Amino acid sequence: MADTRAFLERGNLQSLIDTIRDAGYRCVGPQSRDGAIVFDTLTHVDQLPRGVTADQGPGSYRLGHGGGQRFFAWANGPQALKPLTFRPRETLWRVLRDRDDRLHFEAADAPVTKTAVIGARACDLAALYIQDKHFLQGECADPSYRAARQELFIVAVHCTHAAATCFCASTGDGPRAAYGFDIALTELNDGFVVEVLSSRGRDLAAGLETAPATPVQLEAAAAAVAAAAEAQSRALPAGNLRNLLFARLEHPRWEQVAERCLACGNCTSVCPTCFCSAEHEVPSLDGSHSERTRSWDSCFNESHGRIHGLNVRAATSQRYRQWLTHKLAGWHDQYGRSGCVGCGRCISWCPVGIDITEEAAAICA
Ligand code: SF4
Ligand code: SF4
Numbered sequence: 001m002a003d004t005r006a007f008l009e010r011g012n013l014q015s016l017i018d019t020i021r022d023a024g025y026r027c028v029g030p031q032s033r034d035g036a037i038v039f040d041t042l043t044h045v046d047q048l049p050r051g052v053t054a055d056q057g058p059g060s061y062r063l064g065h066g067g068g069q070r071f072f073a074w075a076n077g078p079q080a081l082k083p084l085t086f087r088p089r090e091t092l093w094r095v096l097r098d099r100d101d102r103l104h105f106e107a108a109d110a111p112v113t114k115t116a117v118i119g120a121r122a123c124d125l126a127a128l129y130i131q132d133k134h135f136l137q138g139e140c141a142d143p144s145y146r147a148a149r150q151e152l153f154i155v156a157v158h159c160t161h162a163a164a165t166c167f168c169a170s171t172g173d174g175p176r177a178a179y180g181f182d183i184a185l186t187e188l189n190d191g192f193v194v195e196v197l198s199s200r201g202r203d204l205a206a207g208l209e210t211a212p213a214t215p216v217q218l219e220a221a222a223a224a225v226a227a228a229a230e231a232q233s234r235a236l237p238a239g240n241l242r243n244l245l246f247a248r249l250e251h252p253r254w255e256q257v258a259e260r261c262l263a264c265g266n267c268t269s270v271c272p273t274c275f276c277s278a279e280h281e282v283p284s285l286d287g288s289h290s291e292r293t294r295s296w297d298s299c300f301n302e303s304h305g306r307i308h309g310l311n312v313r314a315a316t317s318q319r320y321r322q323w324l325t326h327k328l329a330g331w332h333d334q335y336g337r338s339g340c341v342g343c344g345r346c347i348s349w350c351p352v353g354i355d356i357t358e359e360a361a362a363i364c365a
Pocket of ligand 1: 356
């Protein structure tokens with residue numbers, strides 16, 4: 001494929017999966033599972049959620065079947081790319097004790113599989129950019145994240161169906177993916193406009209049976225993405241959220257939202273940018289070795305604020321304030337941008353329907 005804007009017939013989508021797998025990647029793509037769209041190993045186009053839609057609202061996520069022949073007529077599911085690079089649970093290192101009671105330390109070095117993901121959204125790529133800043137920059141780059149990240153090939157799909165919870169247009173992160181992908185697709189009724197961004201994307205796309213995209217197809221693709229932006233009704237408040245939030249640390253709304261918040265941590269689990277983790281010592285029963293594991297944690301967990309026998313965030317209001325002010329204010333100082341990419345997952349998957357845009361608006365008003 002010579003053109004960076006080509007057209008792939010719907011019936012030829014299997015060739016993308018086959019080409020990815022022939023190149024040695026484990027192909028991962030969206031599938032309908034247990035009432036949600038999740039990413040899992042993909043070998044055939046029939047596994048994709050053909051015709052599936054996803055209605056989302058505060059505390060609500062329901063799959064429907066009004067998407068016709070389309071594979072990507074939904075905005076997002078509970079996962080983003082986060083589990084592919086920052087594993088929910090992993091062993092970091094282990095220590096072995098020999099017969100003379102000497103300790104030997106070794107890195108865990110979990111095997112990394114070359115992975116290609118189909119269906120990453122603009123918000124997912126913006127979140128990946130933030131996670132790269134957290135895990136890869138500076139002197140303490142995370143070896144596990146770096147190994148998985150280097151082997152990740154990304155086929156993005158520009159959003160043409162925003163959910164009611166989406167507000168990526170207001171954060172400037174979507175619905176069109178602008179960076180961070182190898183190949184991007186825009187789904188139309190009869191197929192996909194294909195864009196190539198990287199050299200490895202170009203190499204892989206050369207194996208696809210495409211035709212040059214026509215002006216009509218390019219126009220339809222641009223219009224569909226623009227319509228997804230216009231359909232979004234939520235937004236974060238305008239203005240300097242960092243300064244507004246830091247000036248309102250004693251606002252009564254923190255206590256009010258804490259009356260509803262269950263401190264369950266669902267919002268942080270589904271958030272594609274959250275990166276809190278906890279380490280645990282896991283000794284073997286015979287005392288011969290011990291493993292140091294890392295698993296996702298949440299600033300909503302009671303244990304996360306425990307320091308030297310004290311809890312610096314004992315109240316739910318303090319934990320909610322920590323989450324929101326870190327995400328929307330403190331990240332500007334740490335990573336040069338907000339920690340929210342407008343995916344809306346924390347709104348849909350909050351069991352009591354707490355809406356970050358509503359809370360931010362009430363506090364900043
Ligand atoms: S805070 Fe909520 S809307 Fe923002 S990136 Fe995280 S899950 Fe998405
Ligand atoms: S805001 Fe919602 S999802 Fe987050 S901890 Fe509170 S109840 Fe759970």
